[in-house]
Amino acid sequence: MTARANEFDNLRITLDPARDREFLDSWAELEVIGATPAGGVERQAATVEDGQMRDWFSRWLRERGFTVEVDRIGNLFGLLEFHPGAPYVLVGSHLDSQPRGGRFDGAYGVLAGAVAADRIRRQAADSGVTPRYNIAVVDWFNEEGSRFKPSLMGSAVFTGASDLEDTLNITDQDGVTVREALTVIDSIGERDVFGAGDGTRRLAAYAEIHIEQGRELEKNNFAIGLVDRTWxxxxxxxxxxxxxxxxxxxxxxxxxxxxxxxxxxxxxxxxxxxxxxxxxxxxxxxxxxxxxxxxxxxxxxxxxxxxxxxxxxxxxxxxxxxxxxxxxxxxxxxxxxxxxxxxxxPGHHYQPQGVELARAVADDLGLTSMLVRTRAGHDSTNMKEVVPSVMLFVPSVEGISHSEAEYTSDEDMCTGVDLLTETLARMLDGALDSAITERA
Missing domain, CATH: 3.30.70.360 (Alpha-Beta Plaits)
Known part of the structure; x- marks a missing residue:
């Protein structure tokens, strides 16, 4: 795949230490919410700490011009509209954690997606050239499945894989329902943000970046993992x-x-x-x-x-x-x-057009990349069944995850944000339209 030949192309080819510092400063604020003594975090779904995290993230989004909305299962969205009525490219992951979990699992993907979207917003404002599609960032509710089961809860309801009312009535070990817990932290909406709740908002594609939770990238000395299949x-x-x-x-x-x-x-x-x-x-x-x-x-x-x-x-x-x-x-x-x-x-392949798009972006940025299959579940596991989806990994030291010892370097995180920004920019200009046509 060749790079796009228009004014919105090659958004993030050159490195910018100031923009990296902006991301890292926001990361430093994020990682202290629910922090544990041994360097991890504990923000189980719909707990006080999860609510604090979502409040912080909502403020971060509003300060940068995003419109913040929450749907009926507690998924939190930040929306940037470039063209009213145009479809959205959605990017994100999750902010909830396992008990005494790691700082990077999920949260990195949410902030990376938000920062990438904000960079695109700034580029559009500076250049006067806007992408074809709108963009939205999402914090999926209860990806981890530790307090409430099963995992991938928010994206399952969003994609229709799980029933909303049945899910809202699921209880934790203390008998508290999902509905009650979301109400306590004021994180339950009255309508859907996309689809049936607002017919003017449609999705064109989805992207997610995550720490690998494995050692393939580290062992083989690659900067980026291109996820082509789920276990x-x-x-x-x-x-x-x-x-x-x-x-x-x-x-x-x-x-x-x-x-x-x-x-x-x-x-x-x-x-x-x-x-x-x-x-x-x-x-x-x-x-x-x-x-x-x-x-x-x-x-x-x-x-x-x-x-x-x-x-x-x-x-x-x-x-x-x-x-x-x-x-x-x-x-x-x-x-x-x-x-x-x-x-x-079930195990399924991600759309090959998305894999090749991410590979082309990595090549343009001078980043090494390799195909990786994910053993862990991610919200993209659900999303790839309904829209073309891109799943990306950055290295995780020794593959440690769901542990306070989980670690990914600042350099690898910033590299991932660079890659995600350019990948999203091309998705926003229709790079995966062929995959949409094939699904239809």
Whole structure:
């Protein structure tokens, strides 16, 4: 793909340390909200800290001329309108975090998108040449899925993958609904910002930049990851049901130990991962034990686990193996396993036009790039199903993520903003229109 030959081309080819400093100064303000002692952040969805973060971001947007709106599931948008009635290119990620999570996961993509959009606004004002499409920045609600499940909640409702009312009625462990939590932090809108709520606002494309959450870029010494495919993921919620008893008085053979059943499933997950090799990732990220007393045989355990792979056939085989091992655990521990929910995200390719666009921009900026498949889920996983989408990665030191030790250098962050700015500028002038036509 060749660069566009018009006045809005090559927006960010030359480096500008002053603009990098502006981004880093805003980043320094952002990363202290919800900061933890060991250098991470904790801003779980619709908590006080998440509300503080969203308030800060709303002020940041308004100070730069964005119109700020929130939709009915709590997605926060900053809108810049160049041509009334024209479609929007949407860019963003999420500001919520895991418990004691990292500073960069999600938040980098939101601020990078906002800064890129603001640079384009300034370029248009200075040159008098405006792009064909409008632009909007988004903070997706509850991408992480830690307080409320499942993850990717805001983008799932936005794209129609999940029902709004069902999602608003989901509760956290304390019985607080999504609707109630969003109301507390004043982050629930009365209508949709795009689509049915406002028929004049349509989307042309979507872009997201993120830390890699892996080590491919770092290992291979590349500056930019061009995401061409997502791994598929099967996520399960299980209840292991046993019978409560006294740990001293209940004979071993008489026990219906829910925790033993859960432990056998956890071990089975690792055994299955070892059996299938590097093409499969498995995990159990959460256990809730009832009654969780030191002298009581547990009567019930709630579990959240997943299988991930880039190979659909392998994933199906792993799923069958897991179900077999769950049945064996039921027999050995004398328990019953209830399958409460399963959330399935199939592996799909991103539109090749978007991948090639980002590759061309990286080449024009003199940046090294490589194809990378994402094992982690992102909001672009949902968005690529409804509009042409570009997903970009910057390096993450040692691939550490969902941890206070997560780190990406200032240089890599600024490089990513440069790349995203120029990629968005070309998207705003219709670089992915061919992908839109193909979808139609």
């Amino acid at each position: 598929a993921a099967n996520k399960y919620e299980l209840n292991v049901i046993g019978a409560q008893g006294h740990t001293g008085a209940t004979a071993i053979d008489d026990r219906q130990d829910a925790l033993l059943g859960a432990a056998l499933i956890v071990v089975a997950l690792r055994d299955i991962a070892d059996e299938f090799g590097e093409e499969l990732h498995t995990s159990c990220g959460q256990l809730t034990v009832l009654p969780n007393s030191p002298v009581v045989v547990p009567r019930e355990v709630h579990m959240h686990l997943d299988l991930r792979s880039d190979n659909d056939q392998l994933l199906a085989a792993a799923d069958a193996a897991l179900r077999k091992r769950i049945a064996e655990a039921e027999i050995r521990a004398k328990v019953e396993v209830e399958h409460r929910k399963a959330h399935v995200w």
